[in-house]
Amino acid sequence: MGDRVRLTEPDRPELRLYEPLSKRINNRGFLRNLGIEPGSYVFQDTSAGGATGSGPLSGPDFTFATIRATRFEKAPEITTIEVKNRAGANVNVVYDIRAHRRVSHFPYLACPRSHLNPASTEVIRS
Numbered sequence: 001m002g003d004r005v006r007l008t009e010p011d012r013p014e015l016r017l018y019e020p021l022s023k024r025i026n027n028r029g030f031l032r033n034l035g036i037e038p039g040s041y042v043f044q045d046t047s048a049g050g051a052t053g054s055g056p057l058s059g060p061d062f063t064f065a066t067i068r069a070t071r072f073e074k075a076p077e078i079t080t081i082e083v084k085n086r087a088g089a090n091v092n093v094v095y096d097i098r099a100h101r102r103v104s105h106f107p108y109l110a111c112p113r114s115h116l117n118p119a120s121t122e123v124i125r126s
Helices: 018-025 028-033 091-102 118-125
Strands: 041-045 062-069 074-083 106-110
Touching (some): 018 062, 018 074
Parallel strands (some): 074 106
Antiparallel strands (some): 041 062, 062 074
């Protein structure tokens, strides 16, 4: 490699991702991308909500609750976000997120700045 220096992002522990991501999630632009109007939701950091050792299918890390009003009804909609670092983002986490559908209309996976291996990303998507 000679004189070249290559900077790589360290894979931070998942617990250290919650606080900075929680702040970013409440950004107006981010909320609109999720279809949530700023000021019309309740946000809960549920990352520390479960008991340790609760099994492989646990609760989500962040939860949004909104009320969608139509002409004829008002219905709650729940959005959940599961946070994983690079090491934790794998096919098994897809099952965890699918299990969140029992309480969520829109479950998501967040891997902040993970730079996942393209092969790993394709396996997760498929």
